[in-house]
Amino acid sequence: MSKNGSHFKVLFRPKAETFRGGCGECQTSCQSACKTSCTVGNQSCER
Amino acid sequence: MVAQGRPPSPCVLCPVIRREGFIIFEVSRVIGDIHPFEVGGRRFLLSVTTGALVEVDEEAWDLVQRLKDGEDVAGHPCLAELAELVAEGVFSQGEEELWIRTAREARGRSVVKALCLNVAHSCNMRCRYCFAAEGTYRGERAVMSREVGRRAVDFLIEASGARRNLEIDFFGGEPLLNMAVVREVVDYARARGEETGKRFRFTLTTNGLLLDEETTRYLAENMDNVVLSLDGRPEVNDRMRPLPDGSGSYDRVVDRLLSLIRRRGDRSYYVRGTFTRHNLDFAADVLHLSSLGFKNISVEPAIGSGRDWSLREEDLPRVLREYEELAVEMASRGGDFEFFHFQIDLERGPCLGKRLKGCGAGTEYLAVTPAGELYPCHQFVGEAEFLLGDVFDGIHRMDLVRKFSDADLYQKRGCPDCPVRFYCGGGCYANAYARHGDITHPDELGCALHRRRVECALYLQAALRERG
Structure with a gap:
């Protein structure tokens, strides 16, 4: 896989606070995104 | 020290076996957190709860599949490296308890x-x-x-x-x-x-x-x-x-x-x-x-x-x-x-x-x-x-x-x-x-x-x- 013979290559490792985060005051994009798609849970908030 | 020309004493190998057993136990504990998938001819592991994304080669892919299937993985060449990632928290299941609590607390408050x-x-x-x-x-x-x-x-x-x-x-x-x-x-x-x-x-x-x-x-x-x-x-x-x-x-x-x-x-x-x-x-x-x-x-x-x-x-x-x-x-x-x-x-x-x-x-x-x-x-x-x-x-x-x-x-x-x-x-x-x-x-x-x-x-x- 990698030059040093590793079998695993970590590509992304989000900070814990990013994965948990949420200020509760996001400028929501999810409702307008609802018109774009029925699934919005992967869309970032616009703060 | 094992004397040359004699079969190794089980007592001497016990710590090694015990250590590998512990590693297998540790990685097996988080195998539910690991989602393996292939796209475009490349193989990846997603940590469901930490969001980490790891690309793997064929041997590492084999290890994860065998762990998922509950097979014996003793002696697998990728085992120690996977254990390191688990120890570093790349793969983990601990976070989700916090999330479940947060979800419960949020009910009715929006x-x-x-x-x-x-x-x-x-x-x-x-x-x-x-x-x-x-x-x-x-x-x-x-x-x-x-x-x-x-x-x-x-x-x-x-x-x-x-x-x-x-x-x-x-x-x-x-x-x-x-x-x-x-x-x-x-x-x-x-x-x-x-x-x-x-x-x-x-x-x-x-x-x-x-x-x-x-x-x-x-x-x-x-x-x-x-x-x-x-x-x-x-x-x-x-x-x-x-x-x-x-x-x-x-x-x-x-x-x-x-x-x-x-x-x-x-x-x-x-x-x-x-x-x-x-x-x-x-x-x-x-x-x-x-x-x-x-x-x-x-x-x-x-x-x-x-x-x-x-x-x-x-x-x-x-x-x-x-x-x-x-x-x-x-x-x-x-x-x-x-x-x-x-x-x-x-x-x-x-x-x-x-x-x-x-x-x-x-x-x-x-x-x-x-x-x-x-x-x-x-x-x-x-x-x-x-x-x-x-x-x-x-x-x-x-x-x-x-x-x-x-x-x-x-x-x-x-x-x-x-x-x-x-x-x-x-x-x-x-x-x-x-x-x-x-x-x-x-x-x-x-x-x-x-x-x-x-x-x-x-x-x-x-x-x-x-x-x-």
Whole structure:
């Protein structure tokens, strides 16, 4: 896989606070995104 | 020390065996957190709860598969390296307890932050897959009055508590059939926002037929986002999106839509198509939209069953393959346009609330009919048992609001074990209801599509980062 013979290559490792985060005051994009798609849970908030 | 020429003493090897046993125990404990998947000939492991993405070679892939199958992995050459990643917290299952607690604590505490205003229950097109029955929602044709529009703004302000940022989406039917009320609501909301300290964000969804010079200018300047309906290639679009006289709509709308996005400059928009079993090769439609100059594209599966155009179980392999081919093509192009479902921001993703509950329908997000009735979202409009109240007297079905409030992904069938649960939020309540008559029982076909889209999105992120 990698030059040093590793079998695993970590590509992304989000900070814990990013994965948990949420200020509760996001400028929501999810409702307008609802018109774009029925699934919005992967869309970032616009703060 | 083992004397040469003699068989090794079991006592000497015991610590080694015990250590390997401990490693196997540790990695087995988190194997449920590891979701292995392949896209574009590459193999990845996603940590379900930390969001970490790891690319692996064939040997590491073999180890994970064997652990998943409960096989003996003693002596596997990749075991120690996987154990290191577990020790570093790349793979973990500890976080989820906190999330479950957070989800429970959040129940019943949300405020309304967005309204979908169906300003026109009428449409100037006759799309065959329309969930809203040509814009009427199985009722009479109607347009929203200025009074209802203004009252909806007041209701939103009152129901939003201390929240500052609010959203109003103009929808229909076709909202351009009632532009006078769109303008009225925008002016009124801005004035009330000044008085109350609220900030409004406006979105409008349109088929583009009525986009004249003045309307284009107005939408370019006043809408924070526009969603523009177009399915892709001319023959695909015209088959499902005819005008009332049966003729195609493609040639009538394309230039108008392009004119609007050019006028908007950098302001956000999406051109939004729908695919059916008549165009399972929908990646070609995405690429067609890109070739026209659209940079923000979404093409969604049509909702519904039992029709000639409805997706069926047997279509699934083809659709999943199509998503993969699209992702590989986008990677090869270096990401020169955005596809809604492949957008995942791994550095600054959605907040926990959205990860656990998705769109917020029925609690944070409500739809308003031309008469002022309130429903959990635009897709529930016209379903009598989901009528929540109205903008004049407020919500009287608090039992329904609680039902939606409680319906986080931990309450939904299949979601707690789904590897992409934190990139979904539990799926669409309306699709679940349409398929199973139960908002907590997600549509399995939709789940399979979304799982593959997330995998393709992660692959694309990895590929684009490599290109810098």
